[in-house]
Amino acid sequence: MTFDLTSEQDQLRDAVRALGRRYGHGYFVEKARAGEHTTELWAEAGRLGYLGVNIPTEYGGGGGGITELAIVCEELAAAGCPLLLLVVSPAIAATVIARHGTEEQRKRHLPGLADGSAKIVFAITEPEAGSNFHRLGTVARRDGDDWVLNGRKCYISGVDEAGHVLVVARTEDSATGKLKPALFIVPTDAAGLTRSKLDMEIVSPENQFLLYLDDVRVPADALVGESLDAGLPALFSGLNPERITVAAMGAGTGRYAIERASEYTATRKVWGGRSIGSHQGVSHPLAHAAVQVELARLMIQKAATLYDAGRDLEAGVAGNMAKYAAGEAAALAVDTAVQVLGGAGMTTEYGVATLLGAVRAGRIAPVSREMILNFVAQHVLGQEKSY
Secondary structure (H helix, E strand, O other): OOOOOOHHHHHHHHHHHHHHHHHHHHHHHHHHHOOOOOHHHHHHHHHOOOOOOOOOHHHOOOOOOHHHHHHHHHHHHHOOOOOHHHHHHHHHHHHHHHHHOOHHHHHHHHHHHHHOOOOEEEEOOOOOOOOOHHHOOOEEEEEOOEEEEEEEEEEEEOHHHOOEEEEEEEEEOOOOOOEEEEEEEEEOOOOOEEEEEEOOOOOOOOOEEEEEEEEEEEOHHHEOOOOHHHHHHHHHHHHHHHHHHHHHHHHHHHHHHHHHHHHHHHHOEEEOOEEHHHOHHHHHHHHHHHHHHHHHHHHHHHHHHHHHOOOHHHHHHHHHHHHHHHHHHHHHHHHHHHHHHHHHHHOOOOOOHHHHHHHHHOOOOOOOHHHHHHHHHHHOOOOOOOO
8 A cells, every 4th residue: 555646656646736726716706706717727727638647548538547636636626726626527527528428529539639629518407306316307308310309508617618518318218118227429419409597606717507498309429328228327427427526626625724724824023923823723723734634645645545456346435435525625624714814814815715605515416415425324234224
């Protein structure tokens, strides 16, 4: 067992950290407030190869794994630039297509995902189904050589920035008549696909949408994989990287908040010429938050290592635990940073309160802390399924 990164991973971390700090949280907030996207940062990260670190080299990527992509997610967040579409496009979509797509799909989509010139977002959540993908109401039916999709999706990130959306639908199994999941790569300008922006209390340059699919017709090759049998494995292959990279983004955000607060408390002097950080009532909460963030980082490293080793079942447990730990740690770190900064913590200038909405959402999405506890109780502790 080793906790050391390889020299290449160390170099990646240093390089991404430098890139993130050149842009910084001010850039991130400015883009969000203006209703714009972090286009410049995304494009530069793509040119430098950071967006495609987990994509096979034969399709223009770096040939690494989720470990490398988690490093990218964490370090950009630690610089105050948590990019949600890193989770959606390289982690989910690229992984699904690389592992389960046809060769033609890999050649068509992966190079653009690797260099950042293309984005594919992910649509699974529905208003009625919530966390239960077994109850998805979006249905795909065959019509000649085509597929026709109907349904609704909600909280779909970045549709306005993407050329395609990876839609999770259900199809009828001709042998059993039962509905089974399938994934489709749908152009965001397809006829019958419309969207409505959701107003969110989160400072983010990435928007959330409701999607409506009304007789959206796509060709046969829009189905991910060679057959419908690829649907369920493809779906699950994207969920573990999602958990791990969301966790990495949370850990990076926690690190950012603690760093900002520590810089302030080490120099702010109010009583008797001593820094406020010399008082345990200030330093202990920050130290506690730092411990929680570091523990989450260890679980993220474990989950990513297991996933990259092909140990999917173990990675599923570790990935869920990492997501839970990082969500709690990030929320604690940001809240603690706001508290120790006092009034300054609520200003935009000091750059921590701007993250409150995002870290609170991180305890809900992409899977709630309660559903993770259900998972752990059932699959780790052997308890009866409670839902």
